[in-house]
Amino acid sequence: MNKYFKTTAIRTVKLMVVASAILVMPTSCKKWLEEKPTSYYAADTFFKDANEAKMAVLGIYESMSNNNTYGFYMSLVFDIDSDIAQMDGTGLSNDPRVAAHYAMTPVHIYVAACWQLLxxxxxxxxLVIERIPEMDLYKNGTDAQKKDLARLLAEAKFLRGQYYFDLIRLFGDVPMKLKPTAATDDLQLPRTDRELVYDQVFKDMNEAIPDLPWASQxxxxxxxxxxxxxxxxxRAALYRAGYSLRANELMERPAKYKDYYAITLKETKEVMESGEHVLNSSYEQIFRNHCKLILEPKESMYEVALYNLDGGLANSGVIGTWNAPVAADKNPYGRANSFYKTTALFQKSYATGDLRRDVAVGTYQLDVNAAKIEFTGTNDSKWAPGKWRRDWQNTGPKDLNNTDINWTLLRYSDILLMRAEAENEINEGPNSDAYLAVNMVRRRGFGKPLTTVNAAVDLPAGLNKDTFLAKLQTERAYELCFEGTRKSDLIRWNILGPSLRAAQAALKVYRAAYPYVAGTNFVDNKHELYPxxxxxxxxNPKLSQNPKY
Structure with a gap:
């Protein structure tokens, strides 16, 4: 099913890239128009029917399906270095290691490419939000046509909200533009306060939700x-409730931050009560499904579609090559350069019996015959994320570097952990709902029945607010490690710098020569944002720079 979608629908997305480029940036199409086109799309002739509206919406999704966003930069590079993982090696100028090791500069190509694509x-x-309501079918079509167009409009609103949320997380205050670009527009916009941008994010997502179908529909x-x-x-509300770096060079949170925790609580509670999503009983199976391109919306709620028919760069990703155990060039499953490494102490911190450890961390490499060779002794610094390992992909590679493995933006376990955190904050300590939510995640991690109390696995009763939060922070690492949220979590809790320095100190005690530099390189009240x-x-001279860049 998933393989069919990727083979057909992503071709539709790629067709929409052409259509969208003509719609939005007509001057960029010189090479295409050197030959007489068989068809031509322009804003004043497009959106004639629901199929063209769908093409336009798929073009919005396509901005995620790119190495400049979730195929590589936003999924892997921008979540590292953290207290549990780091980029291997060092580099100069525009190398991804520079971005990872807190040496990013305003001229680094990664921030520019990501900014532009978002x-x-x-x-x-x-453009979609403006044009769909102007369509005759939107007003006068059949009930089915109106419903279909309402869904497409909702998707456009949601995605606009998501992309602005991404920009806030990465850059703080950003220019906000809510109309499609026209040739006469003044594009020199100043940065908009993030609280106003968050207001628009919430507005877009709230307006979208009623017209979106449940997964089962x-x-x-x-x-x-x-x-x-x-x-x-x-998630957006959870981040808004947390700390972020402001123009005054201070990490601050909104005065009424609990209002945003209340939104997180409301939305996660409604998802839980819907019955639409559940935990996969096997933590390992989640990632085997990812590696085999199997969609499983009960747990894996939202994925970025990554696919290239021939294995090329466009619309593909590096999931499973950069962030997987080392695999030799000519082994049957394909090469993995494994630039993304976990720390040895993170792997060793899992409790005995936690089945997630050996899924999350690969302690081996694959030789040319795909035989596993364990890294031992001081080579434990070469341990890598194991969730997208080449030997689980179980197919010969179309390309040595690129894969078709989707990037997962949201799993149901995160819904449970967000619910637990919101309950703890709003109630000034954990209640029974907070305990149940986090304990379900833990029980699955230890292979236990999800709804059965287990004293050996469950968090101890009687924890206060701060202690429960500390336990939850650790639980998020064990459950969601390497899935693109760790660094952002540490930022919103305002503990990124201290966590990096504590990790480095512990690693140097573990082994003086352990290669880890994030604690030294990180500058407080600077590196919580990108330049x-x-x-x-x-x-655009109206754009101010982030602190200390």
């Missing part, structure tokens, strides 16, 4: 469902 997605969304594909949208709104791309500032 705004391209926003501009595509703005739609085909099994990567388009957003109602439950996933609620979960992403819950505004210098190229954007050269074009």
């Amino acid at each position: 705004y391209k997605g926003i501009d595509r969304a703005n 739609k085909p099994v594909d990567e388009r957003i469902s109602k439950g996933a949208a609620k979960g992403m709104l819950a 505004i791309p210098q190229g954007e500032r050269d074009l």
Whole structure:
């Protein structure tokens, strides 16, 4: 099912890339128009029917399906280095290691490419949001046609909200534009306070949710469902409730931060009560499914579709090559360069019996015959994330570097952990709902029945607010490690710097020569945000720079 979707629907997305480029950036199509086109799409002739509207919406999704966003930069590079993982080695200038090791500069190509592609997605969304309500079918079509177009409009609103949320997480205050770009527009916009941008994120997502189908009401594909949208709104509210670096060079949280925890609580509770999503009884099976390109929306609620028919770079990712155990070039499953490493102490911190450890961390390499060779002794610094290992992919590679493995943005276990955190914050300590939510995640991790009390596995009763939060912070690491949320979590808790320094100190005690530099390189009240791309500032003098860059 998933393989069919990837083979057909992503071709539709790729067709939409052409259509969207003509719609949004007509001057970029010189090579295409050197020959007489068999068809031509323009804003004033497009959106004639629901199929064209769908093509336009798939073009918004396409901004995620790219190495510049979730195929590589936002999924892997921008979540590292953390207290549990790091990029291997050192580099210069525009190397990804520079970005990972807190040496990013405003001229690094990664921040520029990511910024531009997110705004391209926003501009595509703005066009859809403007044009669908103007369609005759939107007003006068059949009930089925109106429902279909309402869903497409909802998807555009949700994705615009998601992309602005991504920009806030990475860059703080950002320019906000809610109309499609026209030739006469003044594009020199100043940065908008993130609280106002968050207001728009919440507005877009809330307006989208009623017209989105539940997962059980739609085909099994990567388009957003109602439950996933609620979960992403819950995450946006959780981040808004947390700390972020402000223009005054201080880490601050909103005065009424509990209001946003209340949104997280509401949305996660409604997802849990919907019955649409459940935990997969096997933690390992989640990632075997990912590796085999099997969609499983009960747990894996929202995935970025990554696929290239021939294995090329466009619309593919490096999931399972950069963030997997080392695999020799000519082994049957394909090469893995394994630049993404976990720390030995993280692997050793899992409790005895926690089945997640050997899924999350690969302590071996694959030789040319695909035989496993364990890394022992001081080579434990070469241990790597194991969730997307080459030997689970179980197919010969189309390309040595690129894969078709989706990037998962939201799993149901995160819904449970967000619910537990929100309950703890709002009630000034954990209640029974908070305990149940986190203990279900823990029980699954230890292979126990999800709804049966287990004193050996469950968190101890009687924890206060701070102690419960500390336990939850650790639990999020064990459950969601290497899935793109760790560094952002540490930032919103305002403990990124201390966590990096504590990890480095512990690793140096473990072994003085252990290669880890994040604790030294990190600068408080600077590296919680990425720099505004210098190229954007050269074009737009109204853009101020983030602190200390």
